[in-house]
Amino acid sequence: MSLLELKHIYKIYGDLHALDNVNLKVEKGEWLAIMGPSGSGKSTMMNIIGCMDKPSKGEVILDGVDIAKENAKSLTTIRRDKIGLIFQQFHLVNYLTAIENVMLAQYYHSIPDEKEALEALDRVGLKDRARHLPSQLSGGEQQRVCVARALINHPEIILADEPTGNLDDKNEEIVVELFRKLHEDGTTLIVVTHDPEVAEVAQRMVVLRSGKISRETVNEHFTGHIRFDN
Amino acid sequence: MKTRKMFFRMITASLMRRRSRMIVALLAIAIGATILSGLITIYNDVPRQMGAQFRNYGANMILTPTEESFTKADFDEALSRIPDADLVGATPYRYETVRIHEQPIMAAGTDMESAKKTSPYWLVEGEWPASGSIMVGAGVAESLELKIGDTETVTYTIERGDGSEPEERTLDLTISGTLSTGGSEENYVYVPMEDLEQLTGTADRIDLAELSVSQTADQLNSSMEAINDGPEKVTASLVKRVTASETTVLTKLQALVLLVTIVVLALTMIYVATTMTAVVTERRKEIGLRKAIGASDLSIVREFMGEGMLLGGIGGLLGSFVGFAFAQFVSRNVFSSSISFRPLLVPVTILVSIAITAIACLIPIRSATSVDPALVLKGE
Amino acid sequence: MFIRMIGGTLFRQWKKMLMIAFTIALGASLATAMLSVVLDVGDKVNQELKTYGANITVVPKQASVLNDLYDVEGGGSAGAYLKEEELGKIKTIFWAFNIVDYAPFINANATLDDGSDVTVVGSWFNHHMSLPTGEELDAGITSLRSWWEIKDGHWLDEQNGEDGNACMVGSALAETRQLAQGDTIHVKGSAADADFTVVGVFEAGGEEDNQIFTSLDAAQALDDLDGCIDSIEVSALTTPDNELAVKAAKDPKSLTISQYETWYCTAYVSSICFQIQEVITYSVASPVRQVADSEGAILEKTQLLMLLITLLSLIGAALGICNLVTASVMERSSEIGLMKAIGAYNGSVTGLVITEIMITAVFGGIAGFAAGFGFAQIIGRSVFGSAITMRPMVIPIVAVLVAIVTLIGCIPAIRMLLRLEPAEVLHGR
Numbered sequence A: 001m002s003l004l005e006l007k008h009i010y011k012i013y014g015d016l017h018a019l020d021n022v023n024l025k026v027e028k029g030e031w032l033a034i035m036g037p038s039g040s041g042k043s044t045m046m047n048i049i050g051c052m053d054k055p056s057k058g059e060v061i062l063d064g065v066d067i068a069k070e071n072a073k074s075l076t077t078i079r080r081d082k083i084g085l086i087f088q089q090f091h092l093v094n095y096l097t098a099i100e101n102v103m104l105a106q107y108y109h110s111i112p113d114e115k116e117a118l119e120a121l122d123r124v125g126l127k128d129r130a131r132h133l134p135s136q137l138s139g140g141e142q143q144r145v146c147v148a149r150a151l152i153n154h155p156e157i158i159l160a161d162e163p164t165g166n167l168d169d170k171n172e173e174i175v176v177e178l179f180r181k182l183h184e185d186g187t188t189l190i191v192v193t194h195d196p197e198v199a200e201v202a203q204r205m206v207v208l209r210s211g212k213i214s215r216e217t218v219n220e221h222f223t224g225h226i227r228f229d230n
Numbered sequence B: 001m002k003t004r005k006m007f008f009r010m011i012t013a014s015l016m017r018r019r020s021r022m023i024v025a026l027l028a029i030a031i032g033a034t035i036l037s038g039l040i041t042i043y044n045d046v047p048r049q050m051g052a053q054f055r056n057y058g059a060n061m062i063l064t065p066t067e068e069s070f071t072k073a074d075f076d077e078a079l080s081r082i083p084d085a086d087l088v089g090a091t092p093y094r095y096e097t098v099r100i101h102e103q104p105i106m107a108a109g110t111d112m113e114s115a116k117k118t119s120p121y122w123l124v125e126g127e128w129p130a131s132g133s134i135m136v137g138a139g140v141a142e143s144l145e146l147k148i149g150d151t152e153t154v155t156y157t158i159e160r161g162d163g164s165e166p167e168e169r170t171l172d173l174t175i176s177g178t179l180s181t182g183g184s185e186e187n188y189v190y191v192p193m194e195d196l197e198q199l200t201g202t203a204d205r206i207d208l209a210e211l212s213v214s215q216t217a218d219q220l221n222s223s224m225e226a227i228n229d230g231p232e233k234v235t236a237s238l239v240k241r242v243t244a245s246e247t248t249v250l251t252k253l254q255a256l257v258l259l260v261t262i263v264v265l266a267l268t269m270i271y272v273a274t275t276m277t278a279v280v281t282e283r284r285k286e287i288g289l290r291k292a293i294g295a296s297d298l299s300i301v302r303e304f305m306g307e308g309m310l311l312g313g314i315g316g317l318l319g320s321f322v323g324f325a326f327a328q329f330v331s332r333n334v335f336s337s338s339i340s341f342r343p344l345l346v347p348v349t350i351l352v353s354i355a356i357t358a359i360a361c362l363i364p365i366r367s368a369t370s371v372d373p374a375l376v377l378k379g380e
Numbered sequence C: 001m002f003i004r005m006i007g008g009t010l011f012r013q014w015k016k017m018l019m020i021a022f023t024i025a026l027g028a029s030l031a032t033a034m035l036s037v038v039l040d041v042g043d044k045v046n047q048e049l050k051t052y053g054a055n056i057t058v059v060p061k062q063a064s065v066l067n068d069l070y071d072v073e074g075g076g077s078a079g080a081y082l083k084e085e086e087l088g089k090i091k092t093i094f095w096a097f098n099i100v101d102y103a104p105f106i107n108a109n110a111t112l113d114d115g116s117d118v119t120v121v122g123s124w125f126n127h128h129m130s131l132p133t134g135e136e137l138d139a140g141i142t143s144l145r146s147w148w149e150i151k152d153g154h155w156l157d158e159q160n161g162e163d164g165n166a167c168m169v170g171s172a173l174a175e176t177r178q179l180a181q182g183d184t185i186h187v188k189g190s191a192a193d194a195d196f197t198v199v200g201v202f203e204a205g206g207e208e209d210n211q212i213f214t215s216l217d218a219a220q221a222l223d224d225l226d227g228c229i230d231s232i233e234v235s236a237l238t239t240p241d242n243e244l245a246v247k248a249a250k251d252p253k254s255l256t257i258s259q260y261e262t263w264y265c266t267a268y269v270s271s272i273c274f275q276i277q278e279v280i281t282y283s284v285a286s287p288v289r290q291v292a293d294s295e296g297a298i299l300e301k302t303q304l305l306m307l308l309i310t311l312l313s314l315i316g317a318a319l320g321i322c323n324l325v326t327a328s329v330m331e332r333s334s335e336i337g338l339m340k341a342i343g344a345y346n347g348s349v350t351g352l353v354i355t356e357i358m359i360t361a362v363f364g365g366i367a368g369f370a371a372g373f374g375f376a377q378i379i380g381r382s383v384f385g386s387a388i389t390m391r392p393m394v395i396p397i398v399a400v401l402v403a404i405v406t407l408i409g410c411i412p413a414i415r416m417l418l419r420l421e422p423a424e425v426l427h428g429r
Helices: A042-047 A072-082 A098-109 A115-121 A139-151 A168-185 A196-201 B002-017 B019-057 B072-079 B110-120 B138-143 B194-202 B216-231 B240-281 B284-292 B297-334 B345-370 B373-378 C002-012 C014-052 C063-073 C084-092 C173-177 C217-223 C244-251 C255-266 C269-279 C289-331 C331-343 C346-384 C394-419 C422-426
Strands: A004-013 A016-026 A030-037 A057-062 A084-087 A158-159 A188-192 A203-211 A212-218 B061-065 B087-101 B102-111 B124-127 B133-137 B151-158 B167-180 B188-192 B208-213 B234-238 C054-058 C099-113 C117-123 C127-130 C134-137 C149-153 C164-172 C182-188 C195-202 C213-217 C231-236 C282-288
Touching: A004 A042, A004 C422, A016 C002, A030 A042, A030 A196, A042 A188, A072 A084, A072 A098, A072 C269, A084 A139, A098 A115, A098 A139, A098 B002, A115 A139, A115 B234, A115 C217, A139 A158, A139 A168, A139 B110, A158 A212, A168 A196, A196 A203, B002 B019, B002 B297, B019 B072, B019 B240, B019 B297, B019 B345, B019 C289, B061 B216, B072 B087, B072 B208, B087 B110, B087 B194, B102 B110, B102 B194, B110 B188, B110 B208, B110 C422, B133 B138, B138 B167, B151 B194, B188 B194, B216 B234, B216 B240, B216 C014, B216 C269, B234 B240, B240 B297, B240 B345, B240 C014, B240 C289, B240 C346, B284 B297, B284 B345, B284 B373, B297 C289, C014 C099, C014 C346, C014 C394, C054 C269, C084 C231, C099 C134, C099 C217, C127 C255, C134 C182, C149 C173, C164 C173, C173 C195, C195 C213, C213 C217, C231 C269, C244 C269, C255 C269, C269 C282, C282 C289, C289 C346, C289 C394, C331 C346, C346 C394
Parallel strands: A030 A188, A030 A203, A084 A158, A158 A188, B102 B188, B133 B167, C117 C213, C164 C195
Antiparallel strands: A004 A016, A004 A057, A203 A212, B061 B208, B061 B234, B087 B102, B087 B151, B087 B208, B124 B167, B133 B188, B151 B167, C054 C231, C054 C282, C099 C117, C099 C182, C099 C231, C127 C134, C149 C195, C164 C213, C182 C195
């Protein structure tokens, strides 16, 4: 059974079909990239998978549960337990230190454990910056804190929305490298992006256009390492 | 345990690291709490303080003899029926007709120190008389052309009812001052009680006593009854003009301060609520983020309310002391007396501050938690 | 474009602007209400204190010194009287408007049927006067002796035909003579006899309890003293004495011309007394210290108390406005960072922010002023039963206060905005 399965998903705002009969299966441990231009429905799809929105029609089966039928409260619970979110704008609580931001996720999930949080920061290479506030960290470092926060509760899926959109090449490489490590550890990754370089690293890539999946490609030469064209 | 520790760690982090915003909120709450505790302290104290001012009108109770006159013992006995703290002043008077420049004049013998308290409105030019001196009413001074510093011979005639020669007694007294009141007192002369006793040769006689009692109308009535029911040979009666008017005016003044307090408090509390609402509304994005990483609505409400209520508590504590300082300042400047600190007002102020902050925070937090986290994180 | 941008902020960010306007309105209403009340509280409390009765007595010149002394001797009056025909002049003095009440008195010594002496006092009860100024006034002891307790019957009502031989008797007298409403009492004066009908019995708690009060004419007739009065009691609204008033009270001639004018044109009790003496011939008007002094003290304390409460409210309102303006301008840092990024000068950004806030402040201030006026009226109506007079000076005070406070509120925010690095803001820091 697939970890995540979208069956005939529609999301309709008035006349606009943001998602129009989308079908998608994601296997456990898979690294999937979702690409598409602005307005293609990427964000809507990401919100639905991230349990932050519900489809107008269709089924979203996550780990055997149809989340389209759940209420807001249990969606929160599912999101908390199964999904780790990474955003383009980082979204760290700006008055909490790096480690506290990581602990925040633990706090909502179960019990905050400073040691475990520090280990997570170590995994993203920020152990020595644990006591810094977001404003004292660079963009890349902030995004790495977000990665640490996303993986701290061992989620089924890490869902990243334009994780490299605000980063320079160097930091982009670092973040993708982190994804590769996560993938090696068996984490399911869904990365929404419009950066082909980031998308091409993934095992599989789907392209959305006007709310429909227009193309799906499997990366034959999957290594998990980013390849620069130049 | 660890969860609670994290809870406090987050709240303190929010308070310490978002300092400028927190100062905005804290300032608002502290202003509110200051006004709350300050005005309530003043309101509590106004009846007492204003009541004391009304004692400027002088005596509000008169003791008259049941028979011809009463004694010092009767007087003291009657006074013992009124709590010491309420008694502003009690002045015994003895009236005798004496002659100065062969003109008959009413002389009042009294205790000058008490008279100052029961008749604070007396305007004395020169000095109040000590032993051996006399104070003359402005009217007497003008008609008899008496001047301050003159020494006059005061004559008293003892008429014995047995037909024997009246005995004339005299005493030389120095005029220490003149008295203006705009009333009949201007036509009397005032001498210390012991001098009048020396002149007349009889002691321990009181014709009338004026009492200035700082009590409400009801308390006054019961004091009056207590004296009248007592065994001493005095009748107490209230000076209607003073007591009735005092009740009218004091009630109005109290109502004024109460209403002003209510209006100011209502407006201030709305202001505190507005500011707290603004401060929380600003953090919609953060609320969205917390929801996105898995916070339940309940835990968000709990954290933000915890933060707000902690602020409310600190602001309330701060305000209750600043407010007391303000009330003390007002009391010192307006009434030249100090206010005793009411410890009960501190927890009340803190609780009210917490309650208002909590209510003010609840509305924006509720509306923020009902918003889709995705929308909050994407837009705006 | 500037106007368009401001319009954009005001209309599209109306929620935030409404919040600022609301806070400014709160502050302005607080300031308006408190200032209106504090400026009027003196007059209002002064009116209330009138329940203590007259604060000025007017007596004939000679009598002012000798009257009581002759009483002591048991003889008649000194024979000096004020003229009844001059009574109306009291309402023509410079401070006529401050004279709220007055009543003349004439004492006639009469005997009752059983030969005992009784004092018959003639006075006004609720004497109606239509003044040349158009003012209507009911003057007399009904209001000047408000503390009298009516034991039986009612106050003598002059305006309701109860003139001539109607009378009110003191409770002590009524008790010893067994008098009640409707009874007739025969008194014999030095010149004439009269039959008085009792319309009311009062308890005054003083010597009046043994007296008979009737109309001026009836009392005058007893002793054949037509047109004569013994004394006048005047109740006037006064300003608490200061040094100048004390100096003037001793001798108005000791003042310089400008001091004299200040004194004469201020409603000190001494200047009102002086003016009464000017219009009533051979009279001495003197303040009743018991009332005048206490009035002054209470008035002063009340005003000071209210002033300090007002001050606290104003400080609160000012801090409140400052606080929220600062907070709300700071909130817009990203928008302003953007403006700077696309080339706005510091000056134009500052101008824009200040103009927006000021426009908001004008609306908030006007709304607050109206609300504050309403609050003041609520206070006035419910405490004193009369409207609070709106002083025009409240308007500029509140306007200046709101303007200054709003500007001060902008300062820290603007300083912060000017320090903003556009890049920093746009990258979310």
